[in-house]
Each structure stands twice: as structure tokens, then as C-alpha cells.
Amino acid sequence: MRRLAAALAGLLVVGGVAVALSLEPARADSHDLEPGSIERGARLYQAGCATCHGDSGEGVDGWPPIVNAGEASADFQLRTGRMPYAQERGQQAQRKPPAYGEQEIRDLVAFVASLGDGPAIPEVTLDPALLSPGQRLFASNCAPCHGASGNGGALGGGAIAWPLTDAPPLIVAEAMITGPGQMPIFDWPQEDLNATVTYVEYLRSAPSPGGFSIGGIGPVPEGLVAWFVGMAALAAVVYLVGREWDRTGDGG
Amino acid sequence: MFRWLDERLGLAGWARTGLRKVFPDHWSFLFGEVTLFCLVVLVLTGVFLTLFYVPDSTPVVYDGVYLPLHGQTVSAAYASTLDISFEVRAGLVMRQVHHWAALVFVAAIVVHQLRVFFTGAYRRPREINWLVGIGLLVFALAMGITGYSLPDDLLSGTGLRIIHSVIISIPFLGPWIGSLLFGGEFPGHAIISRLFVFHIMLLPALLIGLVGVHLAILWRQKHTQWRGARETESNVVGKAFWPTQVFKSTGLMMLTAAVLALMGGLIQINPVWIYGPFDPTRVSAPAQPDWYVGWLDGALRLFPPIEFTLFGITIPSPFIPGVLLPGLAFGIMTLWPFIESRVTGDNREHHLLDRPRDAPLRTAIGVAALSVFVILTLSAGNDVAAVILNVPLEATTNLLRLAVLVVPIAVGVLTYRVCVELTRREAAAPGGTRPVAVRLRRTADGGFEEVD
Numbered sequence: 001m002r003r004l005a006a007a008l009a010g011l012l013v014v015g016g017v018a019v020a021l022s023l024e025p026a027r028a029d030s031h032d033l034e035p036g037s038i039e040r041g042a043r044l045y046q047a048g049c050a051t052c053h054g055d056s057g058e059g060v061d062g063w064p065p066i067v068n069a070g071e072a073s074a075d076f077q078l079r080t081g082r083m084p085y086a087q088e089r090g091q092q093a094q095r096k097p098p099a100y101g102e103q104e105i106r107d108l109v110a111f112v113a114s115l116g117d118g119p120a121i122p123e124v125t126l127d128p129a130l131l132s133p134g135q136r137l138f139a140s141n142c143a144p145c146h147g148a149s150g151n152g153g154a155l156g157g158g159a160i161a162w163p164l165t166d167a168p169p170l171i172v173a174e175a176m177i178t179g180p181g182q183m184p185i186f187d188w189p190q191e192d193l194n195a196t197v198t199y200v201e202y203l204r205s206a207p208s209p210g211g212f213s214i215g216g217i218g219p220v221p222e223g224l225v226a227w228f229v230g231m232a233a234l235a236a237v238v239y240l241v242g243r244e245w246d247r248t249g250d251g252g
Numbered sequence: 253m254f255r256w257l258d259e260r261l262g263l264a265g266w267a268r269t270g271l272r273k274v275f276p277d278h279w280s281f282l283f284g285e286v287t288l289f290c291l292v293v294l295v296l297t298g299v300f301l302t303l304f305y306v307p308d309s310t311p312v313v314y315d316g317v318y319l320p321l322h323g324q325t326v327s328a329a330y331a332s333t334l335d336i337s338f339e340v341r342a343g344l345v346m347r348q349v350h351h352w353a354a355l356v357f358v359a360a361i362v363v364h365q366l367r368v369f370f371t372g373a374y375r376r377p378r379e380i381n382w383l384v385g386i387g388l389l390v391f392a393l394a395m396g397i398t399g400y401s402l403p404d405d406l407l408s409g410t411g412l413r414i415i416h417s418v419i420i421s422i423p424f425l426g427p428w429i430g431s432l433l434f435g436g437e438f439p440g441h442a443i444i445s446r447l448f449v450f451h452i453m454l455l456p457a458l459l460i461g462l463v464g465v466h467l468a469i470l471w472r473q474k475h476t477q478w479r480g481a482r483e484t485e486s487n488v489v490g491k492a493f494w495p496t497q498v499f500k501s502t503g504l505m506m507l508t509a510a511v512l513a514l515m516g517g518l519i520q521i522n523p524v525w526i527y528g529p530f531d532p533t534r535v536s537a538p539a540q541p542d543w544y545v546g547w548l549d550g551a552l553r554l555f556p557p558i559e560f561t562l563f564g565i566t567i568p569s570p571f572i573p574g575v576l577l578p579g580l581a582f583g584i585m586t587l588w589p590f591i592e593s594r595v596t597g598d599n600r601e602h603h604l605l606d607r608p609r610d611a612p613l614r615t616a617i618g619v620a621a622l623s624v625f626v627i628l629t630l631s632a633g634n635d636v637a638a639v640i641l642n643v644p645l646e647a648t649t650n651l652l653r654l655a656v657l658v659v660p661i662a663v664g665v666l667t668y669r670v671c672v673e674l675t676r677r678e679a680a681a682p683g684g685t686r687p688v689a690v691r692l693r694r695t696a697d698g699g700f701e702e703v704d
């Protein structure tokens with residue numbers, strides 16, 4: 001019987017990954033250049049990006065150059081809404097809903113890629129067999145900034161290692177090979193890249209046992225729930241049990 | 253059967269007075285009972301957990317059902333925690349009920365203690381039970397801290413590392429205590445099995461023994477009560493233990509257990525499988541202790557990292573917030589009844605409670621101290637707040653530094669004002685003066701003097 005329960009639990013755990021795997025977005029063909037894409041991208045770039053990054057990505061006025069940023073970086077920055085940049089200079093680029101539609105993003109990415117020589121959009125495969133190595137790589141390399149559950153963390157200097165809850169596999173891989181903002185570059189062998197991305201996807205989508213999740217970031221939400229759910233419920237219980245008898249009021 | 257027992261043990265007389273013991277009727281007296289019932293739940297679930305937990309930091313290869321850790325080398329303690337969570341029938345729910353019960357247990361102690369404090373229930377003759385209560389709080393905290401560390405996951409390991417750094421910051425003795433406790437350099441080979449012995453034998457024995465003393469003294473001294481039409485300093489008004497209080501308490505026990513069981517069944521707590529096994533080369537962020545240690549962690553975070561030399565001894569920076577501050581806080585708390593009676597010169601027996609407004613200075617000091625506690629506790633979550641509010645970490649830290657200096661004074665003054673104002677309005681309201689029983693004695697020269 002215990003065996004059966006164990007097998008069932010195992011199936012659930014594996015099932016979580018299976019669900020995750022089927023969620024992979026179909027963006028595999030972004031490598032193939034569509035005719036006219038670069039030209040359309042150039043027009044969008046002139047209108048929205050050139051004021052900072054310059055006509056050919058050289059960077060003007062102290063804004064960063066993006067000549068060799070590459071496809072991966074442009075795709076990451078645009079899909080996470082970081083570009084166009086809209087903060088005071090020197091602040092961390094904010095994650096926002098993307099400013100451009102799917103086709104426009106492809107065109108812009110094609111144009112930025114044509115400026116110089118940067119990393120292409122990586123290919124990743126999710127593979128449940130890589131979960132355990134992925135956990136290990138994540139715990140050692142990503143958790144110190146993003147938290148063990150990938151729910152984000154604060155770094156010094158006002159920067160935030162963003163929660164990974166909204167990052168689909170390709171975004172994770174792009175972040176790793178381009179190192180946005182204060183994040184280091186993780187230029188790893190394909191297998192390690194796959195493993196890490198698989199584990200991040202597992203964290204995002206696998207059901208976590210134990211009931212309603214309150215963030216999986218430990219004692220802060222737990223303490224709040226202990227007081228404002230547990231202790232509050234018990235205070236109500238105490239009041240009801242204690243008060244009920246006040247009314248009978250016949251004395252002892 | 254009862255007769256048979258009575259003839260041999262002579263319990264009838266004892267039981268008769270016991271069953272007639274009078275309990276006051278106000279709901280605020282029940283928080284102490286809730287605390288006791290949390291402890292009952294903790295013991296029951298804790299016994300279950302000890303059946304499966306392995307208190308051993310020896311490395312083993314994890315081959316259980318949780319795939320993301322499959323094949324990794326982890327401590328036997330961590331592996332057994334995973335097994336309890338994924339393979340032992342009802343193991344996860346027991347673990348979760350145990351953990352929620354622990355958090356709520358300490359919360360209930362604090363609420364109970366606040367009730368006692370703000371009503372002056374610790375005044376003569378109940379100072380001893382106040383001291384016993386402080387002892388209970390200390391042991392409860394020690395239970396929590398030792399228990400938090402047992403799963404040997406990355407989060408609790410980070411907590412242990414902080415505790416270790418605080419311990420070794422004590423001048424002279426620190427390094428020695430540290431290596432004695434941990435069995436060598438951090439993380440040490442012995443700490444898990446030692447914490448286990450503390451957590452399941454030593455501390456529970458002390459805790460439960462002290463609970464016995466606490467209740468025995470309560471039984472002997474009888475409850476305090478609110479001032480009322482019939483309640484005076486020299487009687488106890490309320491319901492008899494049997495039948496009224498027995499049913500009330502049984503119901504309360506069931507409901508307490510129900511609340512804790514619901515929490516354990518429905519709300520995830522401490523998902524150690526996500527944190528991963530402890531590894532001294534890794535850190536986890538954000539890392540917080542359970543809420544009741546949060547004020548100390550918060551103090552460590554707010555206190556500027558300065559080291560200074562005093563009489564040729566270097567005082568490492570964790571010493572002041574990590575050792576001196578809690579020492580001072582617990583010292584003042586322990587001595588409070590004696591400090592108060594010294595300051596007010598009131599050394600009479602009190603069986604009637606004060607309302608908070610009746611002792612404005614005490615209430616103001618209590619509220620101010622509470623606000624320090626709350627702000628320090630919040631400070632332990634400064635990194636989480638920075639992410640959620642999307643503001644720089646340094647900004648939250650500086651704001652909290654300012655708050656911990658200013659807010660206590662502000663709320664203290666405000667509380668004092670409110671208390672005084674409430675009393676004034678009450679006295680001014682027609683018929684609003686509350687009944688105060690005053691006994692007068694005729695003195696030899698024909699005047700009157702008050703006696704209590």
C-alpha cells in the first residue's frame with residue numbers, strides 16, 4: 001500500500017513536468033529571416049530606439065551601444081517590455097508588458113541582429129531527466145539572487161533580481177546567455193542550459209504539494225498567515241466560546 | 253471503581269474542591285488555554301514526526317520520489333524530511349500541522365502575555381507566575397529555533413549560520429560555546445543530532461514541567477478578575493470548573509485543534525524540497541527565520557555593521573543587536589513587576605485587573621515596546637518588501653531605521669494621551685464613573701482613612 005502511494009506521488013511529480021513540457025511556446029522558427037523584416041525593423045528602430053542607441057546601434061549621448069547585443073538580447077529586452085527604456089537614466093530597466101506586437105518584435109530583433117555580431121536566440125529542450133542536475137545548477141547559480149523558489153530577491157544598489165514566475169523557457173535561456181542588467185552571463189554547455197531551463201519551468205508550473213501556496217518564500221508570508229489567519233481565527237473562537245457564557249450570567 | 257480508588261488514594265476531597273474551582277467569565281482569560289491546547293497538538297504531531305525523522309547529518313544519496321533531487325547527495329536528516337513529506341502516509345499534513353501549530357503557539361503566548369501585561373495581572377501576589385511565564389516563553393522560543401533547524405534544508409542552514417555568527421560574537425566565551433555546541437567549525441558534524449535531543453527531550457521536559465508549575469500556581473492563587481458589580485478584591489466570581497468550565501475548555505480544545513488541522517491541511521508551509529539540501533557553499537535569498545525570531549534578525553539587519561574595541565576587546569558587530577538587545581529586552585520583561593512596584597510604590601495585593609487606561613504610563617510603555625518589536629520584525633522582511641514594493645533595498649532599510657527610533661516615542665505619547673483622555677471623559681460623563689469599592693476605617697481622631 002505504501003508502495004502504491006509512493007508510486008502515485010511519483011506520478012504526480014512527473015506529471016507536473018509533463019504538463020510543463022507541453023506548455024513550451026512555439027517560437028522555433030524565429031531564426032528564419034522573413035523578406036523585408038530588416039527594413040521594417042529599421043523603420044521601427046528609427047522611431048523608437050535611435051534616440052538612445054544611435055542610428056546604427058553605436059549609442060549616443062552616453063546611452064549604451066547595442067551593436068553586438070545580438071538577436072538573443074534584443075528578443076529578451078523587447079519581449080519582457082524592458083525596451084524601450086522609460087526610466088530616469090541609471091535606473092534598472094523595468095519589466096513591462098511588451099510595447100510592440102509579435103511581428104514588430106521579430107522585425108526589430110532582425111534589425112538589431114543585423115547591426116553586428118551577437119548571440120542568436122538559443123534553442124532549448126525541456127527534459128525531465130535533467131531535473132536533478134537543473135536543481136543543483138539553479139541552487140548554486142541562480143537562487144542566491146532569484147531565491148530558491150525563483151520568486152525574486154533584492155540586490156544591493158537598488159536592483160531587483162526579478163521573479164522568474166513570468167519567464168517562459170526561451171526568456172530564461174536568453175537571460176542566461178545575455179546577462180541583462182546586473183545579472184552575470186551564464187554561457188554554459190547546451191546540456192546545462194537545458195537542465196537549468198527545465199528546472200525553472202518545473203518551479204513555475206509543477207503543482208507544489210501541501211495545499212494553497214503562499215509564495216514558497218518562507219517565513220514572511222508564513223508569519224503573516226500564522227497571525228492573520230491562525231491567531232485571528234483562534235481569537236474569534238475564544239471570543240465566541242467565552243462570550244456565549246457571559247449571557248447565561250447566573251454566577252458561580 | 254471511584255470508591256475503590258478513593259478508599260486507597262483519598263482523592264474525593266481533593267477532587268470536590270478541584271471541581272468547584274471558580275473560573276472568571278471573561279473571554280480574554282481563554283488565550284492561556286488556547287496556548288496550552290496548541291502545545292497538546294504540537295506534542296501529538298511531534299511524536300508522529302519522531303517516528304520517521306532521522307537526526308543524522310551523514311550524507312546519503314536521495315532515491316525517493318521527488319525527481320528534482322533524485323540522485324543528489326543530501327544529509328540523512330534532509331532525506332528523511334523529504335520522505336515524511338512525500339512518502340509517509342499523512343506525513344506532510346503532520347509536518348505542516350506541527351509547523352503551523354508552532355507559529356500559532358508562540359503567537360498565542362504573546363497574546364496571553366499582552367493580556368496579562370496590559371491588565372496588570374502580574375502584580376503582587378502573582379509575580380512568580382509572571383516569572384514562570386517568561387520561562388515558558390523562552391523555552392517555547394528555544395523549541396521553535398531548534399525545530400526550525402531540524403529539516404537541514406538550505407533555509408534552516410542559513411539560519412543556523414546566522415545563529416552561529418551571533419554566538420561567536422560574544423566576547424571571550426563566544427568561540428568556545430560555538431565550537432562546543434556545533435562540534436567544531438560551522439557547520440560541524442554534531443549539531444543536528446544535538447538539536448534533536450534538545451528539541452524532543454530536554455526542552456519539552458522543561459516546558460511541560462513549567463506548564464505544570466504555571467497551572468499549579470494559578471490554581472493555588474486563583475484567577476484575577478475584572479472589576480464588576482459583584483467582583484471585589486476578596487472574592488472570585490465566575491463559573492465552577494465542573495461542569496461549565498470543563499465543557500468550555502473541551503470545546504476550545506477541539507476548536508483549536510480544528511483550526512490548526514485546517515491550516516496544516518490547506519496551506520503550504522516550509523516547502524523544504526524547494527529550498528534544497530543545506531550546503532555550506534550556498535546561500536539562499538531571501539532568508540528569514542520564523543516570525544518570533546524576526547525581531548532579532550531585523551535588529552541584525554538594521555544595526556550598522558560596525559566593530560569596535562572596548563578595553564582591548566574587539567566587539568564584533570552582531571553582538572549588540574544579537575546578544576545585548578535580547579538580553580536587555582528579556583531582562584526588563586522579567587523584572588517588570590518589581591520595577592513597577594518600586595516606581596509606583598504600590599506593593600499591595602491586587603486581584604482586580606486594571607483596564608489599560610487605568611495605568612496610562614504602563615500602557616504607553618507597553619505599546620511603545622510593542623511597536624519596536626513590530627518594526628524590528630518587519631525589518632527582517634526588508635528584502636521581501638523591496639521586491640514586492642519594487643523599491644531599493646537601502647531605501648527600505650533606512651526608512652525602518654528611522655521608524656524604529658521615532659515611532660515608539662510617537663505611539664507611546666499618543667497612547668498616554670488617549671488613556672488620560674478616556675479616563676477624563678468617563679469621569680465627566682453623567683453617571684459614567686465606574687463603581688469603585690472603597691473601604692473606610694474610622695481613625696482614632698475621628699477622621700477616615702482608606703483601606704484596601
